[in-house]
Amino acid sequence: MQPAVVAASRNFVCIRLLTYENKSEYDFMEGLLGVSPGTLPNTVFCILAPDGKTQLVRAGRGPRHGFSGARSMADGLRRIALRYPARTGQARPLPLVRPVDLALNVAASDNRPLIVTVASDPRQLAVLQQQVQQLAWNPRFIGQFIYSSTQRQAALKPLAGAEPDAAILIVEPGAFGITGKVVAQLTLPTSPATMATAFTAALDAFVPSRKDHNRHIEMGYQLGIEWTTVVPESDRQSVRAKARFKARFQSRR
Amino acid sequence: MLRTTLATFALMGGLVQHLAAEPNPAPRIAWHGNLAEGLAEARQSGRPILLVSGAPACLGIPGVW
Numbered sequence: 001m002q003p004a005v006v007a008a009s010r011n012f013v014c015i016r017l018l019t020y021e022n023k024s025e026y027d028f029m030e031g032l033l034g035v036s037p038g039t040l041p042n043t044v045f046c047i048l049a050p051d052g053k054t055q056l057v058r059a060g061r062g063p064r065h066g067f068s069g070a071r072s073m074a075d076g077l078r079r080i081a082l083r084y085p086a087r088t089g090q091a092r093p094l095p096l097v098r099p100v101d102l103a104l105n106v107a108a109s110d111n112r113p114l115i116v117t118v119a120s121d122p123r124q125l126a127v128l129q130q131q132v133q134q135l136a137w138n139p140r141f142i143g144q145f146i147y148s149s150t151q152r153q154a155a156l157k158p159l160a161g162a163e164p165d166a167a168i169l170i171v172e173p174g175a176f177g178i179t180g181k182v183v184a185q186l187t188l189p190t191s192p193a194t195m196a197t198a199f200t201a202a203l204d205a206f207v208p209s210r211k212d213h214n215r216h217i218e219m220g221y222q223l224g225i226e227w228t229t230v231v232p233e234s235d236r237q238s239v240r241a242k243a244r245f246k247a248r249f250q251s252r253r
Numbered sequence: 254m255l256r257t258t259l260a261t262f263a264l265m266g267g268l269v270q271h272l273a274a275e276p277n278p279a280p281r282i283a284w285h286g287n288l289a290e291g292l293a294e295a296r297q298s299g300r301p302i303l304l305v306s307g308a309p310a311c312l313g314i315p316g317v318w
Contacts, residue, residue, distance in 0.1 A: 006280040009303055015291035016284035017306040025288045029306055044306040050299050052292040077303070084301045093294055097286030102309075106286065108316040109309040136283070143281030176316040177309065203278060213317055220314030227310035242312045 002070035006143070008077035011086065012047075014095075019044070020229035021102055032059040042235040047080060056080055094133035096147050100155040101178075103148030105227065108177025110146060111208040115199070116169040117149045118156065124188075125151060128167055135196055144203055163187075168195065170202040175209060175216065176225050221249045 017025045019042050029044045030037060046059035057066040067073035097103035100116055107114035117132055119125040129149055135141050156162040159171055161182035171180040184198050233239055285291035295302045311317045
């Protein structure tokens with residue numbers, strides 16, 4: 001990612017949806033693209049006004065229909081941001097991916113550590129999220145972690161080493177994002193300083209894995225790993241490619 | 254089509270890591286993973302919205318965009 005685009009993105013609310021994991025979000029993206037129901041492609045790109053409706057850069061499959069490259073995109077983002085100055089004094093909410101198993105997959109795909117806040121009591125969970133939120137937007141940590149949150153201990157099943165009394169878990173995702181290893185956990189009471197120390201240590205220790213895209217997919221097939229989406233995949237090209245790849249793989253066995 | 258998809262994946266931060274190791278930590282976009290919460294922040298803050306979507310599984314295999 002170009003640093004200029006990342007820097008320009010700080011004046012935006014950046015939303016990255018998971019195309020086939022939520023039906024109402026799926027419907028929203030179909031509306032943006034203006035495609036027939038049940039035909040949403042697997043990638044979408046759009047820039048919207050703060051009302052969430054007005055398209056400032058028309059929705060499409062990717063940024064290339066709006067920008068010629070990273071520099072053009074950074075310039076475009078800066079120009080748009082000038083038209084929509086943010087109201088000051090507003091704390092930015094913790095950017096969450098839910099549920100935990102999906103967040104683990106996103107963390108693996110991004111090659112980043114995952115932080116999970118856990119509390120059975122919703123009020124306690126909200127307090128925890130507020131504490132983590134303050135660090136999430138700290139320049140040291142911004143964009144460096146994937147965040148999730150749960151009230152259910154059962155949601156932590158894929159996370160090896162999670163203790164039942166942990167309130168904040170820092171997790172290194174497995175290559176396929178279906179399991180993870182807890183590398184640090186904090187119990188209550190904790191403090192912002194303790195959390196910051198743990199986050200810094202986790203970030204310093206984290207080594208992004210080197211993934212070869214094709215080898216990763218082949219290995220996934222060999223291990224019998226397959227991700228089932230909530231909404232059936234509707235990108236015809238992608239569905240055809242998956243069928244071709246599966247047939248080729250099975251013919252070689 | 255391939256260029257479009259690659260550009261989107263690169264924006265999402267997924268492509269670069271597969272091709273080369275990055276300095277840790279490289280600057281990254283802070284993404285909301287939830288539409289309702291993202292839209293609420295935009296309305297409250299007056300910030301415009303950079304919206305992308307992708308599938309964290311390729312050919313059915315998780316762990317890659």
